[in-house]
Amino acid sequence: MIELQDVTRLFGTTRAVNHVSFMVPRGSVFGYIGPNGAGKTTSMRILATLELPTEGDAFIEGLSSVNDPDRVRRRLGFMPDAFGSYSDTNCAEYLDFFARSNGLVGRERTRRIRWVMDFTGLRSMAEKPITGLSKGMRQRLCLGRALIHDPSVLILDEPAAGLDPRARIELRQIIRSLAADGKTILISSHILSELAEMCDRVGIIEQGRLLANDTVAGLKGNSQTHLDLIVVIDGETETAKTILSQWDDVSDVVELNRTLQFRVAGNRQRQIEILHRLCDARVNVLEYRVVDESLEDLFLKVTAGKVQ
Amino acid sequence: MTDQGASSVNGAAADGDPQTSAGGAEHAVAELSLGGGGQAFPYPALALDPDASGFWGWVDRATERLTSLLNPILVKEARQSLKSKQFLITFFCLLAASCAWTIMGIVFNAPDVYYIPTGESMMIGYFMILSVSMFAFVPLVAFRSLAAELDEGTYEMLAITRLSAWRIVSGKMNSAVLQMLIYFSAIVPCLAFCYLLRGIGLLTIILVVAIIFITAMVLTALGLVLSTLAKGRTLQTFLLVGLVAFIVVVEFTCCGFVFSMVLPEQWSGTWFGFLAWFTVAASFVVLFVAAAAARIAPVTENRSTRLRVILFFQQAIWVVTIAYTAWSTGDFEWINDGLLYLGIFWLLVGMFMCGEASELSPRVRRGLPATYGTRMLFTWWMPGPGTGFMFVVATGVAGLVVLAGVGVFGVQTGAVRSTSVDTPPPIFAAMMMGYLLGYLGVIRLLAMPFLKRFGPSFVAPLVAAVVAYFLGAIVPAIIDVVIQGRISNQYSALHASNWGWTWDEAFSPRGLPAEVAMLILVVGAGVLAINLVSLFREFRLRKIAVPLRVKQDLADESENQLVESGSGR
Incomplete structure (x- = not known):
């Protein structure tokens, strides 16, 4: 479960997030829509324990991301919009490093890495340096990194950016499958038609304020x-x-x-x-x-x- | 899924393997993937195949278990740096320079090399080669490595894993030490050759190598702290230039020390003496690593207590080192030197502590001492500018008193005799206590309004310190000019706030008058009393309960651990 409780985030005098509250129940997909600079990424970063709210609190599985970030991180897979890469590292080493960092040991770690490589279609790229990957491949690796420790909550910031149409369709199916498996997913995207098909609910944010939070059908009904x-x-x-x-x-x-x-x-x-x-x-x-x-x-x- | 790797996942899950089936997502979405696929197993980049049977399978699993114990940052950095061009070039240059020096040494010393011990002169070259590669490259690589993590957003990816800030920074430190060991291993044959040439003892070689190692570690840890201060490229460049300049100074100082003190004298002094000084240096390594970790840790964490514990032990190490050195040399001056550096150390540390956040996060408040007794003893170890001020004052004063006591005891027993100075340790300690209480109190009072307005930062106390020290030194001179028309050349009680002159006076053969030291102490105590008034708010903070959800999580965790240990994982 994901919950934002009256969260406000100020950067100087700018209100990046302005008293935003919403809840995403377990096993559902919540689409987060807004123009650039609306506050999507900031609220996602607050949930991911990377940013502190000026007011309010954010919860993952009932644990505060402000006061118990270590416990939140064990349950969280975060895929940011920017990909941080390491020089002189290949895909397998990259995933291995994040698996180790997430406390995976022994056979479990190796199995998990194999699964993520198959899942993201990166197996043939295992030995390729990550600095030489295409944008789409980097997105796959980034998603793999978020999934490596089998988190119960996924926060995906623009996951479809850079993916080819076929990979986008597959991503949609994968997200639905992950949700069916009980994972709670918060996803932002600029490709709204895709969100409409995969999300149980949609939140629309602009200038830091949540303007709507409903199912797509509900939104249509309310706004007509x-x-x-x-x-x-x-x-x-x-x-x-x-x-x-x-x-x-x-x-x-x-x-x-x-x-x-x-x-x-x-x-x-x-x-x-x-x-x-x-x-x-x-x-x-x-x-x-x-x-x-x-x-x-x-x-x-x-x-x-x-x-x- | 037709490949071997994927089928092993599914197979394991179907067999009821708890580890695999626990990752439920694997099962549910096994048929889906983002395209790709390609060649069948093996995954050569991973090298390990945990399902392999036979001897090599066992070796794989044993290696796997072993590397799982290592810090992930160390594993990653070792993989990265062993493949990096910078490492290869440095390593090659080191090998080439050692070979060149060996050949040159033999050629220039021939034919004497067969008859006369020449190990000492050869050691000078090897020392230079090893120290340059260790002092110049390793700290700069560590600085750049952490700064790049913070700059390029990869640190955030690390921050949301299970790695704590301490593990991240200590991983960086470990990888730097690994690089040092690799460089050292390249020069070991040369050091053995040096020993065989005679003229230098094995202990001297060990000592020289130890000096290089500990110095490089201090510089690396300092590089790590500086990299956390660098927000933005401009400041990063300035700090990098500063670090390089400092490294150059250290390189020359170290060369001077080794060439003049260690090599020519065929050192055979007390191991305890060197061990004590190495411990002091090592304590700074730990302090810098902890400070770097505190800088990058989330603000809701307790970032201060660990540092305070280290500082406390550092003071203990310092007091023992100074006491031992004074005792073994019989030199009274060591005590006063120790008192001076101890006072300056606490003034510096206290300044940073005054910049801490006064609001404690609920997470930190859960760990506050609860009972009356524990509150009396441990409140000072908790984060906050007020508790920090009191911690520095209490610990610093205690350290000064103990060290002065050692001096008095030494004089009474005749173990320590007065040489060039005339200020007895109690007078010197009183003066340093007065400065510590007074200046730190003034810095805190000056910085407080700015900290309230702009939030926690060490910039406000730093500026306040510069202002306070400058005014303390200049005001007596101004009064002199107003009263006498010129700056006095005779030290008097009027110049007590001028710390520089007072210290100079204390180390002069005249010694510091006792009444001036008492005046400084009384004024310092007055400033402390003013500060105490504003400290009480922090001491009133009470422990809060751990949320129910966290308790539940803790219970689940211990239950899982029991299950795992029961299944013999």
């Missing part, structure tokens, strides 16, 4: 002020267009072939009502659907003008 609907008509579209134009709550009616797209004020509950009204007006509806909002749309909607 209108619906964009698409209707495919059997027969004459002109009549249907005229009928729609007469209704006060309908706007922006656009016709394309036998398809009409229009906007209705209100949320998803209006969807059925509009269909009933169309049928009552004897419009022959062949297909009827709502245009789904993407996480990008939601993000822009939630952040627009809230913190200025």
Whole structure:
């Protein structure tokens, strides 16, 4: 379990994190979204015991990252956005070093290193110096380092950055599998479509303040002020267009072939009502659907003008 | 997963291997990976195959167990440095220089080398070669190594592992010692050759090597402390230049000492004497390593108690060393020298302690002494500027009193006789106590408002110290000019705040007047009394309970340990 309790972090007079609170239950994936400089990395670093909050506290598995950082670190795998490399070190030695540093000994250590190498697809790179790795390979190694001691909580800051599309899809599956295995995951990314698919909940942060914290579906429901609907008509579209134009709550009616797209004020509950009204007006509806909002749309909607 | 390595993971888990199946994630996501794959086992870079059978498998596992006992930083740094160009170049240069010196020595000394002992002159060259590589390269590599960790963000990756700050810094120190041993091993044949040439004893060779080792260790530990002070490239460059300059000074001093004191005299003095001085140097190594670890440890940790314990033992070592040296030489001056350096040492240490944070984290407060008796005894060992001030004052005064007592006892028993100085140790000790109480108290009072405003830092006490010492020295001169129209050339009680003149007076044949020493002590006690008023808040801090979740975690840990020891891991 991950928990931030009313955390504030000041850098001089700048509030990098401003009274942020949220909780991520065990075995779930929490997506952390925000523009650059919003406070994502700072709050992740506070959880990872690398930064101290000016106010509030952060907890991992109920242990304070402020007062018991040593206990928190045993349960935590952190993948920062920047990769710190060592000269004259190859991938296997790098993982071996972090395995030793995390207290793994004997067979357990060697097995764990093998597993991480297979898992991250780095086996063929075992003897390659890490300074010569590509960005994507470094990301894999960084993820491997975070997983080496089998932590129960993972904090991943931009893990998909630099990965090719195939590796991104695999990463998504891996994260879901890790969550299914009981790991609690906090993940930030700029690729919002990916987060929508893998996260149980999403938090949107801007200028240090948490603006929203809900499931993607919940966010869509809460933030909706209108619906964009698409209707495919059997027969004459002109009549249907005229009928729609007469209704006060309908706007922006656009016709394309036998398809009409229009906007209705209100949320998803209006969807059925509009269909009933169309049928009552004897419009022959062949297909009827709502245009789904993407996480990008939601993000822009939630952040627009809230913190200025 | 078709490869051998992966199937062994799955196989072990399926067999119910507790170690493997404990890593549940391995099982659940075994079929997933971020692509790649490639060649089958072995993992040549790891070298060890724990599942291998037979004799070599046993050797692998034994080696594995052995290296698991080592500090991970040492293992990593050894791997890194043995592959680095810098190490190869230095090692090659050292070998080349030793060979060149050996050939040159034989050529220039021929044919005398067959008849006359020439080991001593050859040793001069080997000393220079070994000391340059150990003093110049090892400390600078250690400085750069820790500074790079802090600069390039790799330290943060270490910080979130199980490694404590102490283990990280001591790992750096260990790897530096390993490098020293490798350099030393390269020159051992030359030292053996030197011994065979005669003219130098085995003990002298051992002593010279010991001097090089201990000096290089002090310099390396100093390099580690300095690297933790360097925030940003500019300051790092300045500190590096400062370290290099200091190394040059130490190199010349060490050369001077070895060439004039050790080599020509065919040293056969007391081993205890050298051992005592080596212990003093070693105590500084431990102090610097602990200080570097304290600098990089999280602020919620107790970063002070370990340092205070080391300082306490360091004082004990110093007192014993000075007492022994004074006793064995019969020289009274050693006591006063010891008192002077002890006072300066505590003034310096006290200045840093005044810059500590006054707020204790809940984590530190859990470890505060709880009962009346333990609070009386151990409050001074806990972090905080107030407790630090009292620790320095109490320990420093105790050390000065003991050392002065040794002097008095020595004079009474006739073991120590007065030579060139006329200030008896009790008077000298009273003067140093007065300065310690007075100056440290003033520094604390001056720095306090700035520490409250800008938070804990050693910069405010440092600036306060410079101001206090400068004013202490200059104000009597100003008063002289105002009263007499010129600076007096006669020392009087008016010049008591001028520490430099007072010390000069104390070491002169005239000696320091007892009434001046008492005046300094009384003023110092007055400043201490003023300070005591503001100290009570820190002493009122009480121990807090360990959170339930932490207790639970501790219980789980001990249960796991029991299970592991029961399964004979």
